[in-house]
Amino acid sequence: MGHRRITFEPRAGAGTGREAGARTRIRARAWLVPGLALLGAFGLLAVRLWVVEPMTVVSDSMEPTVPRGSTVLIHSVGPSPDHLTAGEMVVFESPENNITTLKRVAGTAGQTLAIRDGALYVDGTRVTEPYLNPRQTDGTFFHRVTVPDGHVFVLGDNRASSIDSRNYGFVPLTAVTGTVLWPR
Known part of the structure; x- marks a missing residue:
């Protein structure tokens, strides 16, 4: 048989x-x-809904770092509020009027703060704040306070026009909704 x-x-x-x-x-x-x-x-879409959210700044309280009209990117899942550090910009619901607000953490639980002639002192040591315009902070004073557990003390970079913890007190960590990714 052969092959077929x-x-x-x-x-x-x-x-x-x-x-x-x-x-x-x-x-x-x-x-x-x-x-x-x-x-x-x-x-x-997932990143936009659950991780990063753009926010337009409507006040001049964070100038010169974040001018009015700028857009910042908020990390809404960000580090746990228990891990916030001084100098970090945060978004929170203002205790004064429940409006979403952007400020810089100046002090965390247990730290003592004071402002003397525009200079921020934390635990008695002057803090270097390169993001400030010295002309907008000169002559600013605030009495010494100690940040309670579960709270932060926040300040605007434009101290002369910022309504912040000097006005409405400490911000509860539960009110912090995110940290600023950009600009830093």
Whole structure:
């Protein structure tokens, strides 16, 4: 017995096996780009909803760091409020009027703060604040306070026009809704 040879005759217009395979690869690639675009869109939506939120600043209390009209990026999942550090910019619900507010943490639980002639002192040591405009802080005074547990003391960078913890007191950590990712 010899070998029988079986031949395959493609249907009319079907092309060769090589051509059919190429068409299959092209169809697979045709779905790849829209699929990746859709996946990317869902990823961006998730980041926007649960991680990063843009916020437009409507006051001059954080000038010169964040001028009025600027957009900042808020890390809404950010570090636990228990891990906030002095110098970090935070967003919180103002104890005065429940409006979303942007300020800088000046002191955390257990720290003692005072402002003498525009200079911030934490635990008796003068704090270097390169983000301040000295012309906007000169002559500012605030009595010595100690930050209680579960709270932070916040200040605006534009001390002359900022309504902050000097006015409404300590901010509860539970009111902090995020930290500023950009600008820093």
